[in-house]
Amino acid sequence: xxxxxxxxxxxxxxxxxxxxxxxxxxxxxxxxxxxxxxxxxxxxxxxxxxxxxxxxxxxxxxxxxxxxxxxxxxxxxxxxxxxxxxxxxxxxxxxxxxxxxxxxxxxxxxxxxxxxxxxxxxxxxxxxxxx
Amino acid sequence: xxxxxxxxxxxxxxxxxxxxxxxxxxxxxxxxxxxxxxxxxxxxxxxxxxxxxxxxxxxxxxxxxxxxxxxxxxxxxxxxxxxxxxxxxxxxxxxxxxxxxx
Numbered sequence: 064x065x066x067x068x069x070x071x072x073x074x075x076x077x078x079x080x081x082x083x084x085x086x087x088x089x090x091x092x093x094x095x096x097x098x099x100x101x102x103x104x105x106x107x108x109x110x111x112x113x114x115x116x117x118x119x120x121x122x123x124x125x126x127x128x129x130x131x132x133x134x135x136x137x138x139x140x141x142x143x144x145x146x147x148x149x150x151x152x153x154x155x156x157x158x159x160x161x162x163x164x165x166x167x168x169x170x171x172x173x174x175x176x177x178x179x180x181x182x183x184x185x186x187x188x189x190x191x192x193x194x
Numbered sequence: 195x196x197x198x199x200x201x202x203x204x205x206x207x208x209x210x211x212x213x214x215x216x217x218x219x220x221x222x223x224x225x226x227x228x229x230x231x232x233x234x235x236x237x238x239x240x241x242x243x244x245x246x247x248x249x250x251x252x253x254x255x256x257x258x259x260x261x262x263x264x265x266x267x268x269x270x271x272x273x274x275x276x277x278x279x280x281x282x283x284x285x286x287x288x289x290x291x292x293x294x295x296x
Binding site for chain 1: 202203204206207228229232235236237238239241257258259261262263264265266269279
């Protein structure tokens with residue numbers, strides 16, 4: 064027997080949500096806030112994709128160690144997204160290259176896309192949230 | 195009088211580093227902190243500009259902020275010194291003023 068809150072409420076429409084991450088991880092709260100909202104959308108079983116572009120690519124840089132700055136290292140959470148069926152992670156090629164980074168520098172499997180492909184992906188979305 | 199300039203913004207997002215360099219007299223020092231540390235690495239589109247600045251300025255980068263961001267001290271541009279919090283304090287005492295570009 065399903066609990067009342069498990070009933071029909073979540074059977075609403077599934078929408079295509081894209082989260083566009085453009086900020087570095089610790090200088091502002093944007094990256095962490097985005098991650099929180101992504102997890103909420105995932106809990107509602109929406110069709111979620113994440114984009115990391117501009118300084119947002121730094122959010123998923125490997126080997127973050129925040130011990131000495133007294134801030135929580137939230138980068139391992141990106142690896143848990145797969146468990147919430149959030150598997151569409153895109154990184155803009157131009158953003159990686161201009162920062163001297165490669166796909167090997169990233170803590171999660173991603174699809175590297177060029178800016179034109181990214182523009183097309185954005186066109187396919189129903190909701191786009193920018194952080 | 196040479197002073198210590200701190201820069202805490204990413205050079206890819208803001209012009210803070212450019213502004214600091216434009217207003218820093220020869221012999222003054224630049225300390226990259228927080229998101230400013232992203233300017234300290236080789237292989238980026240701002241690396242040439244930072245290397246050029248080394249001829250007029252000592253440039254330092256704060257190690258704890260480098261580690262937090264998962265960046266490697268091995269990739270710091272040659273000539274930039276990595277300092278810890280103690281080194282930050284030493285710099286503040288070595289120069290007679292600090293300008294914090296925000």
